[in-house]
Amino acid sequence: MGLTNSSTGINSIGADLHIIKKHPGDITVALAGNPNVGKSTIFNKLTGMHQHTGNWPGKTVTNAVGTCSSGCTNFIFADIPGTYSLIPHSAEEETARDFICFGEPDAVVIVCDACTLERNLNLVLQTLELHPRSIVCVNLMDEAAKKGITLDLAALSERLGVPVVPTSARSGRGVNKLLRAIESAVRCDSSALEIKYPDIIEEAVSIVQTAIESRAGTKINPRWLALRLLGNDTSLIRSYNSYIKFSITEDAAVKAALEKAGAILKENGITEERFSDIIVSSIVDTAEDICKTVVSYSNPSYNARDRKIDKILTGKYTAFPVMLIMLGVIFWITITGANYPSELLSDLLMGAESYIFSFLSLLKIPPAICNMLCSGVYRTLAWIVSVMLPPMAIFFPLFTLLEDLGLLPRIAFNLDKYFKKCCACGKQALTMCMGFGCNAAGVVGCRIIDSPRERLIAMITNSFVPCNGRFPILIAIITMFFSGNNLYSSLILLAVIVTGILLTFLVSFMLSKTILKGQPSSFTLELPPFRRPQIGSVIVRSLLDRTIFVLGRAVMVAAPAGLIIWLLANVSVGGMSILSHIHTFLDLFGRLLGMDGVILLAFILGMPANEIVIPIIMMSYMATGTLSPFENLIELKSMLVANGWTWVTAVSTMLFTLVHWPCTTTLLSVKKETGSFKWTVAAFAIPTILGFLICFLFASIARLF
Amino acid sequence: MDFLYPLSRLSVNKSATVHSLICGGEMRRRLQDIGITAGTKIQCLQKSPYGDMTAYLIRGAVIALRSEDAENVLVCN
Numbered sequence: 001m002g003l004t005n006s007s008t009g010i011n012s013i014g015a016d017l018h019i020i021k022k023h024p025g026d027i028t029v030a031l032a033g034n035p036n037v038g039k040s041t042i043f044n045k046l047t048g049m050h051q052h053t054g055n056w057p058g059k060t061v062t063n064a065v066g067t068c069s070s071g072c073t074n075f076i077f078a079d080i081p082g083t084y085s086l087i088p089h090s091a092e093e094e095t096a097r098d099f100i101c102f103g104e105p106d107a108v109v110i111v112c113d114a115c116t117l118e119r120n121l122n123l124v125l126q127t128l129e130l131h132p133r134s135i136v137c138v139n140l141m142d143e144a145a146k147k148g149i150t151l152d153l154a155a156l157s158e159r160l161g162v163p164v165v166p167t168s169a170r171s172g173r174g175v176n177k178l179l180r181a182i183e184s185a186v187r188c189d190s191s192a193l194e195i196k197y198p199d200i201i202e203e204a205v206s207i208v209q210t211a212i213e214s215r216a217g218t219k220i221n222p223r224w225l226a227l228r229l230l231g232n233d234t235s236l237i238r239s240y241n242s243y244i245k246f247s248i249t250e251d252a253a254v255k256a257a258l259e260k261a262g263a264i265l266k267e268n269g270i271t272e273e274r275f276s277d278i279i280v281s282s283i284v285d286t287a288e289d290i291c292k293t294v295v296s297y298s299n300p301s302y303n304a305r306d307r308k309i310d311k312i313l314t315g316k317y318t319a320f321p322v323m324l325i326m327l328g329v330i331f332w333i334t335i336t337g338a339n340y341p342s343e344l345l346s347d348l349l350m351g352a353e354s355y356i357f358s359f360l361s362l363l364k365i366p367p368a369i370c371n372m373l374c375s376g377v378y379r380t381l382a383w384i385v386s387v388m389l390p391p392m393a394i395f396f397p398l399f400t401l402l403e404d405l406g407l408l409p410r411i412a413f414n415l416d417k418y419f420k421k422c423c424a425c426g427k428q429a430l431t432m433c434m435g436f437g438c439n440a441a442g443v444v445g446c447r448i449i450d451s452p453r454e455r456l457i458a459m460i461t462n463s464f465v466p467c468n469g470r471f472p473i474l475i476a477i478i479t480m481f482f483s484g485n486n487l488y489s490s491l492i493l494l495a496v497i498v499t500g501i502l503l504t505f506l507v508s509f510m511l512s513k514t515i516l517k518g519q520p521s522s523f524t525l526e527l528p529p530f531r532r533p534q535i536g537s538v539i540v541r542s543l544l545d546r547t548i549f550v551l552g553r554a555v556m557v558a559a560p561a562g563l564i565i566w567l568l569a570n571v572s573v574g575g576m577s578i579l580s581h582i583h584t585f586l587d588l589f590g591r592l593l594g595m596d597g598v599i600l601l602a603f604i605l606g607m608p609a610n611e612i613v614i615p616i617i618m619m620s621y622m623a624t625g626t627l628s629p630f631e632n633l634i635e636l637k638s639m640l641v642a643n644g645w646t647w648v649t650a651v652s653t654m655l656f657t658l659v660h661w662p663c664t665t666t667l668l669s670v671k672k673e674t675g676s677f678k679w680t681v682a683a684f685a686i687p688t689i690l691g692f693l694i695c696f697l698f699a700s701i702a703r704l705f
Numbered sequence: 706m707d708f709l710y711p712l713s714r715l716s717v718n719k720s721a722t723v724h725s726l727i728c729g730g731e732m733r734r735r736l737q738d739i740g741i742t743a744g745t746k747i748q749c750l751q752k753s754p755y756g757d758m759t760a761y762l763i764r765g766a767v768i769a770l771r772s773e774d775a776e777n778v779l780v781c782n
Contacts (some may be wrong), residue, residue: 084738089731116765119740273729280737284745306767310751310760319754413769416758420771426758522732522774524739527760527767 026074027186032100032127033111034120035082036528038139040064041169042111043079046179050541051079057409057526062092062444063099070179078105081447084119086126087233090450094235100127101220101236102243106186108134109178114144114151114166115529117295121287125195128160130224132192135163135181142168143529148299156294161192170534194223197282200268201275204230204261211257212248219244229258230265231276306529310410319414324494326407330398331497332490335475338390339486345386353378368570375622376566380558380615387633388472388611389547396468397542399436404533408433412525422505423512423520425454432458432504435465439662442467443669451521457508459670460683463662464504466497469610473657476614480637481650500658507686515682557609564605565619579620593692594652594699596644603656608664613657648702652695659691708782712747713759713775720748721780728777740764741778 021028031039035057044051047066053059064079083096100108108131112120117138127134138153157164163181167174197205208226212218218225220240228236229249241247248254265275312318353374360370402408408430416426427449435442442462449455466474474496475489483489512518568579576584579601587597602616618636621643640649661684662670671680715721723745726733740763741747748762753769760769 085734087734087738089735089738119764119766122738122740273733276734277737280734281742284737284740284742303762303767307750310767314751314753314760316752316754409769413753413758413760416753416769416771417755420757426771520771522735522771524735524774525758525769526739527769529767 021076023074026076027107027182028076028078028103028105029182030078030080030100030103030105030108031111032080032096032108032123033082033137033139034084034113034116034123035526037082037111037113037120038169039082039111040079042109042137042139042167042175042178043077045169045172045175046075046077050545053404057082057448057528059445060092062447063095068179070176070183073183075179075182078103083123085123086130086236088235090448091455092447094239095447097236098239101130102239105131106133107131107182109137109182110134111137111139114138114140115147115149117151118287118291121290122283124160125193125283125286128162128192129195129227130221132162132190132221133185134190134192135165135178135185136160137165137167137174137178139167139169141166141174142171143531147302148297149302150296150298152294152296156290159193159290159294162190193286195282195286198278200265200270201278204265207261207264208254208257211251211253214253215248215251217244218248227279229254230261231279232272303529309530310527313407313410314413323411323414324498326402327497328490328494330395330402331493332486333398334391334395334471335479335489335493336486337394338472338475341390341393342386345390346382349382349386353382372563372566372570376562376619377559378562380562380565380612380619381555383615383618384558384611385551387476387614388469389551391472391475392468393543393547395471396437397539400538400542401533401535403433404531404538406528406530409525409527413527416525418505419508420520422457422508423454423518424457424508425449425451425521425523426525427523428454428458428461428504428508431462432465432501435462435467437468438665439463439465439467440665440669443666443673446673450523451518453512453516453518454521456674456679457511457516459673460511460679460686461504461507463666463683463687464500464507464659466500466658467610467663469663470657473610473614474654476633476636477650477654477657480633480640481645481647496654496658503659503690507690511686553609553611558612558615561605561608561612561616562619565616569620583620592699593656593695594648594702595656595695596649598643599649599653599656603660606663607661610657610663648699651702652699655698656691656695659687659694661688661691709779710781711776712749712761712770712778712780713772715747715749715780717749717751720746721782722746724779724781726778732774732777736774736778739766739768747778747780 031043033039040051040053040060043049043064043066044053046068048068049066051060051064060079060081062081066077066079068075068077078099080096080099081092083093086097086100088094088097108127110124110127112124124136136156138151144151153164153166163185165174165178165181167178169175196202205223205226208229209222212222212225225240237249249258270278313322356378357370357374360373361367411433412426412429415429419426419428430448431442431445434445439462443459446455446458446462449458474493478489478492482492565579568582569577571578573581582601583597585597586600590596590600593600598617598620601620602613605616606613618639621639667680667684670683671677674680709724712721723741723743725743726736726741745763750760750762750767752759757772758769759772759775760767
């Protein structure tokens with residue numbers, strides 16, 4: 001869920017691979033681990049940063065970098081996407097793998113979930129093969145204790161041959177110990193566990209290993225590389241070749257050794273697939289063996305409560321009603337809760353306008369410019385703060401709470417059947433949910449989808465769920481035109497959102513039958529245990545972050561837009577303001593869509609940030625001299641009605657809010673993620689055409705009555 | 706009694722032991738990564754509301770698979 005620029009895809013890709021040390025003594029540390037084990041929580045605790053955390057696998061899709069110092073040592077941490085193994089399946093796992101393998105960190109901290117240690121050890125053992133200088137951090141110790149799972153960490157450390165640090169990152173326990181462990185680990189050599197494979201494999205490995213060792217500049221653990229070469233891990237070899245800047249398989253000695261080793265394996269009936277199987281099962285067996293001595297359960301039915309909750313959340317008759325009710329309740333709280341702060345802020349800010357005006361006049365600024373600053377820039381800002389901000393600031397933390405609880409993967413689980421029917425990936429439900437926060441973040445989040453075809457579908461359809469910037473537009477229109485009752489308003493809003501979700505399915509389906517033809521590919525979806533959200537910190541963080549983010553965007557986009565509108569409205573060409581010229585030009589087309597030229601222009605100018613659509617509409621109407629400044633939604637409504645708004649205009653505008661071109665940030669993210677101009681155009685054109693079509697159909701039908 | 710059947714046919718609340726994987730390439734690795742290898746005990750927890758996706762308990766974690774993917778895992782009781 002996008003809060004900051006770094007998670008909306010603008011700065012997120014730059015953080016890949018190499019970390020630049022400020023001082024030679026700095027220690028670079030990679031935070032690796034399975035998905036959803038709390039890497040980002042540890043990262044935040046260590047660096048004091050605010051990476052978004054959430055209880056679902058795949059939340060972090062890019063590397064984030066932060067620093068922290070302890071004593072005189074400076075640590076640079078990289079929070080990398082979660083991965084089950086060093087053999088990646090998706091783009092985000094590749095980011096993780098490449099960083100662990102080629103990012104040259106001084107140490108790797110492998111974060112494990114204490115509750116599912118055995119599965120986590122798979123990655124630990126793989127990483128130890130590559131990076132003996134690792135530290136195992138067993139996180140979620142508090143959760144394990146609650147579930148009656150006890151871990152003998154001294155035994156674990158002895159078996160693995162590396163330091164093991166227990167942490168409960170949410171409460172911050174153990175985090176300082178982790179720092180000290182890292183510090184001492186980089187200073188001394190460890191004797192990490194080396195997995196013993198069957199003799200025949202070891203023989204083949206040693207042949208290739210010797211050849212690699214004879215070649216200078218291979219930079220990487222030769223035994224590990226030998227294993228990967230023998231297993232023909234093509235994507236890794238590709239990354240490796242570009243890392244060392246020559247092709248390792250072209251090296252004569254290595255090539256000969258690979259052929260020799262391959263022949264020995266073949267003689268013994270070991271195919272490439274069999275080879276990988278043996279490697280995997282040797283690792284899994286080792287993990288199982290270690291856990292037998294390390295883990296003990298005092299309560300075998302420790303997850304009974306989760307199963308009970310799941311029976312309701314994903315039950316045949318309860319799943320969909322519960323999901324809808326939950327969404328409805330969130331909307332109700334948002335609409336009801338936003339009323340009061342909204343009124344308060346608007347009284348305060350609008351009241352201040354006259355003072356600002358007099359203040360500016362006192363400074364001997366020409367009245368024209370005072371006017372421009374006050375009714376142009378200031379009023380837009382005031383509108384955004386008082387009407388747009390409160391719903392965002394309430395909806396966002398609520399949604400984050402559900403996310404923290406672990407609900408999102410359940411939604412994906414419930415909806416998968418329909419995504420499968422559309423030949424799309426069930427994880428698209430997760431990226432769709434991210435879209436509620438910010439479509440640009442949703443587009444970047446699509447990296448969790450493995451198949452490129454399904455990822456494109458998810459990116460193109462992401463804008464069908466209204467982001468936080470479009471939400472308040474919907475809420476404002478519903479409140480003004482359809483209901484004075486918060487309950488009904490919530491239901492109408494719910495219907496709009498469901499329409500958006502249905503459109504997502506429809507367009508996904510049409511895409512997979514036309515330009516993105518293909519079969520649904522396979523995927524696995526982890527349903528994490530339910531966790532009590534960190535209510536206090538979620539509310540404070542998302543409130544603060546959201547407010548700062550929205551205000552920042554408002555200043556960046558709304559202020560100049562306010563200025564432009566004001567200029568357009570006040571500069572006349574041929575006896576009519578430029579604004580009126582544009583309106584007249586767009587008006588016919590706008591009316592065909594059930595709206596008018598002003599609304600259409602607002603959506604066009606609102607492309608950098610949809611938050612400013614309503615302020616632009618408002619200013620345009622005011623600029624044509626219809627009404628004095630408004631103070632609340634009722635006055636705004638009367639202004640809109642005076643400008644010809646009917647219920648048809650309201651519905652059309654709502655539909656167009658839901659389905660129109662994505663904002664520029666989203667489009668930039670699509671461009672960055674796909675690297676293709678063609679798909680960026682598709683991401684723009686598809687919702688645009690569909691929006692025109694839907695509004696045109698609605699308006700035509702409505703006119704019949 | 707070693708009666709082999711695909712994991713997709715394991716009924717809710719029943720457990721079985723993995724015998725082998727009958728798919729290759731990507732999917733095989735993916736299944737192995739989440740801990741499905743020969744000898745792993747798997748319990749079927751729950752089907753999604755209208756069938757298809759099913760949640761399994763695998764090495765302490767709950768993981769959902771689509772039915773055609775679960776068909777690739779042969780299990781026995």
